[in-house]
Amino acid sequence: MSHANAALTPRQRLRLARKVVEEGWSIAAAADYFRVSWPTAQKWAHRYLELGRDGMADRSSRPHSHPNRTPQPLVKKIVHLRLRKRLGLVQIAARLGMPSSTVHAVLTRCRLNRLSHIDVKTGEPARRYEHQTPGALIHVDVKKLGNIPDGGGWRYVGRAQGRRNRASTPGKERNAYRNPLLRHAFVHTVIDDHSRVAYAEIHDDERADTAIGVLQRAVSWFADRGVRVERVLSDNGSAYRSHAWKHACADLAVKPKFTRPRRPQTNGKIERFHRTMADGWAYAKHYNTESARRAALPAWLHFYNHHRPHTAIGKLPPISRISNNLPGHYT
Template identity: 40%
Template sequence: MNIHKNASMTPKGRAHLVREIDRIGLKPAAAAAGLSERTARKWHRRHACEGTGGLLDRSSRPQRCPRRSQASKIERAVALRRTQRLTYECIAERVGLSRSTVARACKAAGVARLPALQDAVPVRRYERQSPGELLHLDTKKLGRFDKPGHRVTGDRTQNTPRAGWQALHVAIDDHSRVGFSLMLADETAKSACAFVLGALRYYKTLGVKVERVMTDNGSAYKSRRFAKLLRRLGIKHIRTRPYTPRTNGKAERFIQTLLREWAYAFIYPTSEHRTRELQPWMYHYNFHRPHSATSHRPPITRLGFDGNNVLRNYI
């Protein structure tokens, strides 16, 4: 039982009051306890009728509430919320209750937030057995700038007019989580092909031979130029289902990490300074940064590299 911090009497004090009333009388006992005779008489009467349990605090809720909403209306309001997904205002108009009453009833029934129309798609996690079996590719547009923008200054009027965009191309190995990224001028098929060649050269230096690549359905990845390059290299191309980015979730998650820990983590004077910091950050990501999918060890450890062998790591 929770006793108010400023309570003048506790159950123990009330028991003492009852004993004093029996010993010296009502009026002296009430005066000694600093209570009115009416209050002292109340506790003495409760103890006589209910025993020690009568000295405990009781709920302040009234025993009857004539103006309380009918239970049938409350049940109907909850049913309308659960089955027809109506708003509080519509339910209140149909049932004849106030909006606040409908809101309280729905909250108590656990339907304050409308349930999803469809069940959530079950998460299907997978991981290839060896490095190079599958390489995830994706791109992200980043704006150019000649001075810090609104993310730093908070002033959206401070921008770089007609600065244009850059395209961050990323690749990540499905098994090892070793990543590779380049900042290129655009997202065209020519840039995508150049990035693939750069990524293959990088992974080759680590002893990884790429067998498959997974991309979304961007125009560059669906181009004939990109398909011809992969055929010539003997690499199988897998594309995700339309409007299903979670299929390529490792690349999407890698981009979010890049944005959080590299692109938006520091105040860069210009976009060129940001680009120059990309490769040092990639070294940190691959060789030093703990990764949850690799038992909180750097991704490079899954390729058999010793984290202390600097000459071998930084090829």
């Protein structure tokens, strides 16, 4: 391969070959003039005779054959153990009596080197999809979070102090054992399948009327950004299986779709968003009160949509897929 300090770039190779083939220079004279070895000058002259100008380009160093490559029957055994048994490379190597480095090379070549690429339920390679246009499908779901007591939760202050904070938080209901009930925050989330642009609201329940209100406002929010929602995908929760949800979707001209029972992978984009949201907002820092955490959500959503690089869409912010405006233009 040619490089910055190479004696012969493709252009110099062509000059050398023409000196020998067309101008009658000897191989020795051309090698001395271009400061290369005699075999090198001969190689480029012969290649010019065979292929002409096109023969001056670099060739791949990949060998024509691989006599020591792992036999195909053994490759099939490795793939079978990976897909059906979900074994690691050390376990596969032990079963087949071969080096773990060879097993790793085979799994990498077959794109099975990471178990995250394999579906947990079926053992088959994960099938990924993405709709071609914004609004063709949106995902909806609810993330349930425990409310934070005054003074902070146990994740940051420790379990002992967390229990004291729960006990001293005023205005909370108590159970039969007189322990305070802080209840939960229900984050209703909506994410566009194509762009990964997200919309979220926090409520104190996950009833059908609450979910419908979130959907109506989310559809309007996307419409303000030039996106028409066509379909909505949800799990089989009671709110989404209700007649009210069906009628609300009809009023919005949105087709409701549902995941297969006990298969959250179908709605995997929003499940992955929930993990990102938990790391980036819900548990990212110490909040003294639940109201402080709720107040921080809009700012984090803005950062996620307009500034945070998303690896699934080429390390661009999600808003770049539905808007020609630069991330910094939204304030």
